[in-house]
């Protein structure tokens with residue numbers, strides 16, 4: 001495997017994190033990639049960060065890489081596959097959920113029948129679903145909408161069983177988009193027993209996206225944020241100041257978060273600066289060698305630790321909030 005943790009990273013961990021991080025961390029946003037869920041051409045199609053982990057990311061790799069990244073920390077995870085219509089969504093759920101330290105969601109396309117989704121959820125003891133724009137109902141014209149992610153029958157099933165849906169909201173304007181916010185609220189109101197985890201704080205990687213909008217969801221007790229790939233102190237500070245802290249979950253988007261780099265706000269936009277040449281959407285490849293980077297994961301942890309949160313708030317955020325949510329959900333499914 002290509003080296004993940006550098007000597008510089010180890011130094012940062014020792015100097016900045018050791019002793020400050022809680023002893024247990026629950027990563028609530030992890031993509032577990034099983035090679036066998038894909039067609040045989042998988043891995044030859046495009047350049048991807050998954051090269052670093054041999055075109056897969058198993059639960060074993062999760063634990064072994066984290067052992068190097070955050071030595072001494074007891075890790076747990078909520079995992080799901082890599083969203084794609086090309087992936088066998090049933091097989092992608094078979095990564096070994098034990099509902100102790102490995103929890104899971106099923107990838108969900110709006111084209112999946114409730115029966116097939118429900119049967120996987122039961123068979124693999126999953127806590128809910130992970131839909132995505134690329135598996136939503138296709139539109140002839142215009143930008144896709146959040147409600148295209150599900151069918152009514154799927155939502156009714158999730159609500160009846162009080163399951164979790166982790167949602168990466170669509171559309172260019174993210175949380176600033178009125179259509180997104182209207183539909184997020186509609187979902188929270190209409191399906192009060194589904195726990196909606198809006199990933200990446202509604203994709204608020206720059207401050208204007210979070211400010212004013214995070215507040216609008218305080219009133220929905222079933223609305224949660226995860227902080228995957230958010231290393232913006234302003235966004236995190238705002239969210240912790242304005243939103244019930246027990247509904248903010250630590251998540252990273254592993255294995256992407258193991259790459260070196262940092263998300264940087266520029267003029268109400270953001271860019272991933274990285275010395276590793278993998279296409280991450282909005283990314284700038286920095287091959288100048290002028291800057292030493294640490295993993296995205298470290299930048300997330302750094303920002304959280306800079307907020308001056310209490311020990312209790314940190315323990316809840318890094319572990320208890322997600323563990324409580326997931327373990328209660330699967331307990332009900334028994």
Ligand SMILES: [Zn+2]
Pocket residue numbers: 029031228253
């Ligand atoms: Zn993700």
